[in-house]
Amino acid sequence: MDWQFFLEVLIGGLLAGVMYSLVALGFVLIYKASGVFNFAQGGMVFFAALTFVSLVERGVNFWLAMVITLAVMVVLGVLIERIVLRPLVNQPQITLFMATIGLTFLIEGLAQGIWDAQVHGLDLGIPDVPVKVGAINISQFDLFASATAGILVLALAVFFQKTRIGRALRAVADDHQAAMSVGIPLNHIWAIVWAVAGFVGLVAGLLWGSRTGVQFALTFTALKALPVLILGGFTSVPGAIVGGLIIGASEKLAEVYIGSSIGLNIGTGIENWFPYMLALLFLLIRPEGLFGEKRIERV
Amino acid sequence: MIYREAGQFKDGYAADEQIFPIRQDRYGIVFILVLAFVGVPLIANDYWFSAILIPFLILSLAALGLNILTGYTGQLSLGTAGFMAVGAFAAFNFMLRVPGMPLLAAFILAGLTAAAVGVVFGLPSLRIKGFYLAVATLAAQFFIEWVLVKFPWFSNYNPSGVISAQPMEILGYAFDTPARKYMLTLCIVAVLALAAKNMARCETGRVWMAVRDMDIAAEVIGIPILKTKLLAFAVSSFYCGVAGALWAFAYLGAVEPAAFDLGRSFQILFMIILGGVGTVLGSFLGAAFIVLLPIFLNVFAHILLPGVSSSLLSNLELIVFGSFIIFFLIVEPHGLARLWQIGKEKLRLWPFPH
Numbered sequence: 001m002d003w004q005f006f007l008e009v010l011i012g013g014l015l016a017g018v019m020y021s022l023v024a025l026g027f028v029l030i031y032k033a034s035g036v037f038n039f040a041q042g043g044m045v046f047f048a049a050l051t052f053v054s055l056v057e058r059g060v061n062f063w064l065a066m067v068i069t070l071a072v073m074v075v076l077g078v079l080i081e082r083i084v085l086r087p088l089v090n091q092p093q094i095t096l097f098m099a100t101i102g103l104t105f106l107i108e109g110l111a112q113g114i115w116d117a118q119v120h121g122l123d124l125g126i127p128d129v130p131v132k133v134g135a136i137n138i139s140q141f142d143l144f145a146s147a148t149a150g151i152l153v154l155a156l157a158v159f160f161q162k163t164r165i166g167r168a169l170r171a172v173a174d175d176h177q178a179a180m181s182v183g184i185p186l187n188h189i190w191a192i193v194w195a196v197a198g199f200v201g202l203v204a205g206l207l208w209g210s211r212t213g214v215q216f217a218l219t220f221t222a223l224k225a226l227p228v229l230i231l232g233g234f235t236s237v238p239g240a241i242v243g244g245l246i247i248g249a250s251e252k253l254a255e256v257y258i259g260s261s262i263g264l265n266i267g268t269g270i271e272n273w274f275p276y277m278l279a280l281l282f283l284l285i286r287p288e289g290l291f292g293e294k295r296i297e298r299v
Numbered sequence: 300m301i302y303r304e305a306g307q308f309k310d311g312y313a314a315d316e317q318i319f320p321i322r323q324d325r326y327g328i329v330f331i332l333v334l335a336f337v338g339v340p341l342i343a344n345d346y347w348f349s350a351i352l353i354p355f356l357i358l359s360l361a362a363l364g365l366n367i368l369t370g371y372t373g374q375l376s377l378g379t380a381g382f383m384a385v386g387a388f389a390a391f392n393f394m395l396r397v398p399g400m401p402l403l404a405a406f407i408l409a410g411l412t413a414a415a416v417g418v419v420f421g422l423p424s425l426r427i428k429g430f431y432l433a434v435a436t437l438a439a440q441f442f443i444e445w446v447l448v449k450f451p452w453f454s455n456y457n458p459s460g461v462i463s464a465q466p467m468e469i470l471g472y473a474f475d476t477p478a479r480k481y482m483l484t485l486c487i488v489a490v491l492a493l494a495a496k497n498m499a500r501c502e503t504g505r506v507w508m509a510v511r512d513m514d515i516a517a518e519v520i521g522i523p524i525l526k527t528k529l530l531a532f533a534v535s536s537f538y539c540g541v542a543g544a545l546w547a548f549a550y551l552g553a554v555e556p557a558a559f560d561l562g563r564s565f566q567i568l569f570m571i572i573l574g575g576v577g578t579v580l581g582s583f584l585g586a587a588f589i590v591l592l593p594i595f596l597n598v599f600a601h602i603l604l605p606g607v608s609s610s611l612l613s614n615l616e617l618i619v620f621g622s623f624i625i626f627f628l629i630v631e632p633h634g635l636a637r638l639w640q641i642g643k644e645k646l647r648l649w650p651f652p653h
Contacts, residue, residue: 037430087629094375095632097430098572101565102624109617117610223437223561230434273445276438280423283435287426295428297515 008136009256010249015142017248018149019211022204023225024232024240025152026197031234032173033193035093036085039100042222043107044198046214048073049205050111053120053214066202073198076107081191108219119215124206145207152203153241156196160237165192173235227275231282233292242290247275302646318496335485340478348477349550355590356481356488357545362570362582363495364538369568370577371504372531373511374424374432378439379539380563384556385413385443386540387547388453391462395455402469406487406544413540414533416443421532425525428514440561447556454555461555464548480549487545491538496579498534507531508577573627575636584635592620 023045030038051072055065084099124144130137160166171179172189180186205214208221228247232239254274288294302323309315319325343352365379390409394400420439424432447453447460454460467474467483474483498504506527509517518524547554566589574585596616604612631638 084625084629088632091628091632093430094369094576095572095628097433098569099625099628101569102621102628104621105617106621106625109614109619109621113611113614113618117614226434226437230431234430270445273438273441276435276441280427280435280438283427283431284423287428287431289431 004136006253008138009252011136011138012142013249013252014245015139015146015248016252017228017244017246018142018146018241019204019207019244020221020224020228020247021241021244022145022149022152022200022207023221024228024244025156025237026200026204027222027225027229028232028234028237028240029156029193029197029200032237033169034085034172034190036096036100037093037234038197039097039222040080040103040107041197041201041225042219043104043111044073044076044201045205045208045221046216046218047076047107047111047205048198048202049122049209049214049218050115050120052202052206053122053209054115056122057120069202070199073202074195077194077196077198078191080194081187085190086187104219108216112216117216119213120209122206122210122214124210141211145211148203148207149241152200153237156237159196165189169193224275227279230289231275231279233289235293236289236291239289239291243279247278250278251275301649302643318500332489335489336482340482343478343481345477348481351590351594352481353477353484353550354546355586356484357542357550358567358570358590359583359586360488360491360545361539361542361567362574362586363492363579364535364542365567366571366577366579366582367495367498367507367538368531368535370571370575370581371499371511372507372528372535373514374421374528374531375429376436376535377433377561377564377568378420378436378443379567380559380561381440381443382413382417382536382539383543383546383563384447384559385416385536386410386543387554387559388447388462388556389413389540390544391464391547392453392455394465402467402548406541406548409544410537410540413543414537417532417536417539418529421529421536424528424532437561440564444556444560459555461553462547463553464551467548474549484545484549487541491541492579492583495538499579503530511577569624571634573624573634575634578634578636580639581634581636584639588635592623596620 023041026041026044027038030036030041048069052065052069055068056062060068080103084103085096088096088099129140131140131143132138158166160170168179168184168189169192171182171184172186176186179189204221205218208218212218228240228243231247232241232243251271251274255271258270283289286292302321304321304323307320307322309320314320319328339352361379361383364382365376368374368376386409389412390405393405393408394402397405416439420436423435427435451457451460454462457463467480469483474480499507506517506522509520509522510524510527510531514524517527543559546558551558570585570589571582572585573588574583575581593616596619597612600612600615
């Protein structure tokens with residue numbers, strides 16, 4: 001076995017996994033705070049990236065475009081809370097889940113209706129060239145992406161631990177009724193969570209968009225994030241990160257090693273289902289994911 | 300007044316246990332069956348048969364299958380289309396590789412193959428619940444799609460992975476025109492719907508519902524969870540498998556694995572949510588709604604906004620479709636079947652409110 005090659009694949013996979021984590025983070029935030037499994041996260045990633053890139057293409061300054069897009073995502077989050085979630089309070093989770101699938105269609109239609117359905121290139125100014133670290137080649141862009149993800153997670157951690165709103169968010173995540181009874185406005189909190197998820201979606205959209213081009217396929221990032229989610233646990237921010245790393249690394253390793261060792265050319269295209277199978281096997285051992293809350297069931 | 304059961308006495312166990320204990324329901328169902336078997340073939344044209352009625356019936360069947368699993372047993376599944384694909388490809392291969400295979404036997408074997416696959420992917424449901432299970436069933440969806448594309452044996456080495464369904468023939472009678480295909484589909488769907496209705500109201504269905512409402516409590520009162528959940532997966536996948544076989548044989552004729560993608564799974568999930576979770580009627584209402592909605596949208600858009608570009612139109616369709624679903628979930632979360640229920644209650648009193 002060629003260790004250098006193995007390490008290269010492993011690190012490449014880990015860094016790719018960070019990109020999955022970024023999308024998964026958006027899911028976790030919303031699920032934690034409101035118990036909604038927000039399938040529209042992929043749509044939000046797409047919407048954010050498309051809005052940003054269209055603004056930049058129309059000659060808006062990079063940072064100004066960032067601020068405008070962020071504002072749009074916050075408005076979107078507030079609107080979703082107002083129009084979709086509030087009337088659906090106390091409905092079973094599956095109903096809320098279906099509503100977010102409806103929302104996915106709505107957001108995708110809106111994004112393409114307002115802007116267009118073309119593939120846009122997005123250049124963040126970071127060259128996607130390999131850097132040599134020792135004897136191993138690592139993509140500079142991947143490094144940048146994981147640094148961004150790291151900063152984002154740190155910022156979120158500080159936000160959750162130190163700020164007043166963050167504490168309120170955690171209280172809501174812990175127990176809706178108890179949070180309401182000490183005077184935390186549930187509706188505001190939900191709007192904030194959706195806005196934060198929109199922001200995370202924007203970051204994910206920019207990184208994914210500059211990697212693959214801003215196009216409709218960005219919505220499928222949600223499908224990449226789902227196995228990460230169930231592996232890490234729906235309710236855990238560290239779970240999303242660790243899950244992403246595991247999925248990313250094992251996916252790349254499986255593609256390279258399983259694919260090439262069986263001569264049948266079987267390895268190609270397994271990235272669609274391999275993460276799911278891996279997560280499934282994991283779940284058989286820990287049904288609530290790596291860091292998910294342990295369910296205690298009583299009759 | 301119209302829908303009143305007063306004066307309908309039951310004079311035996313048989314009368315008490317019939318599927319539709321109220322006379323108006325019986326007349327209603329006979330009317331619908333007569334309409335479907337006699338009325339529709341007399342008035343419908345080929346376009347109606349092949350573009351609306353046949354897909355409606357097949358998707359109803361698939362929705363029925365998902366409803367058994369999700370509505371009655373409470374196991375959320377996003378892999379419906381995968382099981383449909385298994386059915387379609389199994390039927391094709393049985394017809395291809397077994398000489399003299401009767402069509403209906405091939406359909407049944409296709410259903411059984413799908414059921415076997417369903418049981419395998421249902422095994423994790425014993426440990427995994429809720430959304431974790433839903434995501435896990437996505438594994439089935441993607442894995443099945445990949446296998447069918449990857450191994451050309453399944454599509455008989457067709458370079459583009461398309462299977463062309465063999466001509467349908469039962470005892471020398473060819474089902475080749477849309478009207479005949481419609482009749483065949485209708486017969487199969489009617490039989491399976493009757494079976495589902497009966498399963499739902501006998502012990503099988505009650506055990507399913509007990510597991511849905513709370514599986515630990517069900518286990519405590521002595522319901523074997525393993526058997527119950529796997530049976531639900533098997534029956535559900537059987538229905539989906541037959542639906543998939545019909546999709547290939549009666550509707551499309553030539554079909555590729557991509558016809559059974561995740562979008563199809565979601566479409567069927569929408570049907571049972573909008574139609575009504577845990578009702579047989581809901582599967583049909585939901586399927587009708589989802590099949591007809593895009594057609595209406597298309598027609599209306601062309602009337603209201605003539606000359607609009609097709610790309611904008613398809614985006615508008617997405618927007619309207621998404622809003623419709625959200626609107627529906629907010630207004631009537633229990634689906635169309637519930638509306639019908641409310642309607643019946645109203646009809647019972649109407650026109651005298653007391």
